[in-house]
Amino acid sequence: MSAPSGAGSGAQPAVLERSGRQRSLGWRLVWTTLAFCSLFILASVATLTWLAWNTGLARMDAELAQIEQIYSGTLSKAIWELDREALLAHVHSVRDVPAVGRIVVQVALANRPAEVFESTRDGWAGPGRAPTRRLALTYEPYPGAHETVGTLVLQGNEQLLWQQLRRQLATIVLAQLMQSLVLAGLIMLMFNRMVTVHVQRIAAHLAGVGPANLGAQLHLDRAGHAQDELTQLESGVNHLQANLANHLERQQRYEQELADHRDHLARLVAERTAELQTANARLQSLARTDPLTGLPNRRQFDEAKTVEMRRALRTGQGLALLICDIDCFKDYNDHYGHAMGDRCLSAVAHTLQARLARAGDVAARIGGEEFGVILPGTDATGAYLLAQRLVEAVAECGIEHLYSPAARVVTISVGLAVLSPDAHDNFDALFQRADEALYRAKTAGRNQVAGPLGSAA
Numbered sequence: 078m079s080a081p082s083g084a085g086s087g088a089q090p091a092v093l094e095r096s097g098r099q100r101s102l103g104w105r106l107v108w109t110t111l112a113f114c115s116l117f118i119l120a121s122v123a124t125l126t127w128l129a130w131n132t133g134l135a136r137m138d139a140e141l142a143q144i145e146q147i148y149s150g151t152l153s154k155a156i157w158e159l160d161r162e163a164l165l166a167h168v169h170s171v172r173d174v175p176a177v178g179r180i181v182v183q184v185a186l187a188n189r190p191a192e193v194f195e196s197t198r199d200g201w202a203g204p205g206r207a208p209t210r211r212l213a214l215t216y217e218p219y220p221g222a223h224e225t226v227g228t229l230v231l232q233g234n235e236q237l238l239w240q241q242l243r244r245q246l247a248t249i250v251l252a253q254l255m256q257s258l259v260l261a262g263l264i265m266l267m268f269n270r271m272v273t274v275h276v277q278r279i280a281a282h283l284a285g286v287g288p289a290n291l292g293a294q295l296h297l298d299r300a301g302h303a304q305d306e307l308t309q310l311e312s313g314v315n316h317l318q319a320n321l322a323n324h325l326e327r328q329q330r331y332e333q334e335l336a337d338h339r340d341h342l343a344r345l346v347a348e349r350t351a352e353l354q355t356a357n358a359r360l361q362s363l364a365r366t367d368p369l370t371g372l373p374n375r376r377q378f379d380e381a382k383t384v385e386m387r388r389a390l391r392t393g394q395g396l397a398l399l400i401c402d403i404d405c406f407k408d409y410n411d412h413y414g415h416a417m418g419d420r421c422l423s424a425v426a427h428t429l430q431a432r433l434a435r436a437g438d439v440a441a442r443i444g445g446e447e448f449g450v451i452l453p454g455t456d457a458t459g460a461y462l463l464a465q466r467l468v469e470a471v472a473e474c475g476i477e478h479l480y481s482p483a484a485r486v487v488t489i490s491v492g493l494a495v496l497s498p499d500a501h502d503n504f505d506a507l508f509q510r511a512d513e514a515l516y517r518a519k520t521a522g523r524n525q526v527a528g529p530l531g532s533a534a
């Protein structure tokens with residue numbers, strides 16, 4: 078049996094392992110054929126034996142009939158002539174023929190007592206199933222005169238029949254056995270060449286088929302064969318592979334499309350999220366920014382004050398608060414107009430913001446023309462110096478204000494307060510002190526700083 082070849086031969090052991098002990102279809106067919114052949118041998122041997130027995134019987138009967146024919150004349154003559162020696166010689170001669178088991182000659186002559194001459198073969202045990210022939214012996218002393226002189230009984234030799242049957246039986250059994258073995262061998266050979274080899278090839282092919290090689294077609298090497306079950310199986314396997322390949326390709330295409338859709342959706346979501354975050358940040362910024370000056374508004378100022386208060390109380394590094402108010406801004410508005418007033422506010426805000434050097438400093442618009450400046454980690458001296466610089470910086474902007482009693486330009490007054498080392502201090506109290514200082518700066522003539530160290534203090 079040739080080993081299967083092809084793409085899947087490497088995977089064949091897995092198939093065999095799964096199916097347990099390998100049992101060849103060819104061998105199973107042989108064993109089945111042999112079993113049927115054995116039954117057939119039994120039946121045919123029995124039939125042929127019966128036929129051989131009957132043939133033997135017929136042959137022996139024909140032989141006895143021939144003996145009757147040969148010896149009836151001489152026996153009748155010996156009886157008629159009362160030649161006892163000749164009669165006995167003929168009887169013994171007949172007994173020596175192998176087919177004869179026993180010969181009996183009954184002499185029945187008129188006016189003579191009946192007499193019997195018989196002879197039996199050595200070891201003869203009765204006629205059994207052997208044929209027996211009985212013939213009336215007649216003599217013709219002169220033409221036309223038929224005299225009955227006795228009876229001839231011939232009984233066959235049964236032992237000879239059995240001997241012949243035994244010889245024939247051996248031949249019959251041997252012939253049937255040979256015939257069955259040759260038949261089984263031929264069937265196995267043909268089945269192996271026509272079926273088993275191709276079934277193994279199909280199994281090996283299927284074991285090697287996977288998503289990567291679904292296009293590899295099964296081809297059975299069968300020259301000049303007709304359309305049969307193996308052809309159907311071959312085209313069925315190829316058809317199945319083609320369907321699977323199509324299905325797989327469709328599935329991969331769908332998965333790719335799905336992945337593309339998913340990526341597109343993810344991009345859209347990311348873009349929308351970024352836009353929302355930007356809009357949200359912008360809203361947050363707008364909600365905490367004064368639209369006119371761009372400075373943090375009151376809300377952001379309140380948030381910053383809470384954070385910086387906690388930090389100052391925790392670290393003990395001090396905190397200063399400035400409240401800056403544009404001097405005589407009502408007069409400015411009244412004389413230069415509201416639009417100019419807005420531009421003046423923006424310029425002052427920009428100036429204040431530009432003069433704050435530290436990253437933690439917060440300048441916010443907390444009222445109409447009022448700005449709050451939180452200075453973390455700053456003591457009274459440092460805060461006072463910064464406030465002075467702010468006052469000078471605003472004045473140096475040179476925004477004309479001819480209707481101010483403080484100067485010919487726009488000026489600010491600043492109220493300063495610093496956090497008391499006293500742990501019971503709070504921002505409202507701090508604001509209150511800064512506001513009081515601002516009031517002092519205003520009443521002292523504006524364009525100046527008032528606070529713990531200031532001249533207006």
Ligand SMILES: Nc1nc2c(ncn2[C@@H]2O[C@H](COP(=O)(O)OP(=O)(O)OP(=O)(O)O)[C@@H](O)[C@H]2O)c(=O)[nH]1
Nearest residue numbers: 402403404405406407408410415418419445446519
């Ligand atoms: N143009 C403009 N004016 C504003 C704005 N917010 C408040 N004001 C004006 O600022 C003026 C503030 O006037 P007051 O509170 O009397 O103070 P003042 O005139 O500056 O006087 P002092 O503070 O004593 O120097 C008012 O006339 C408000 O109308 C604003 O956003 N734009």
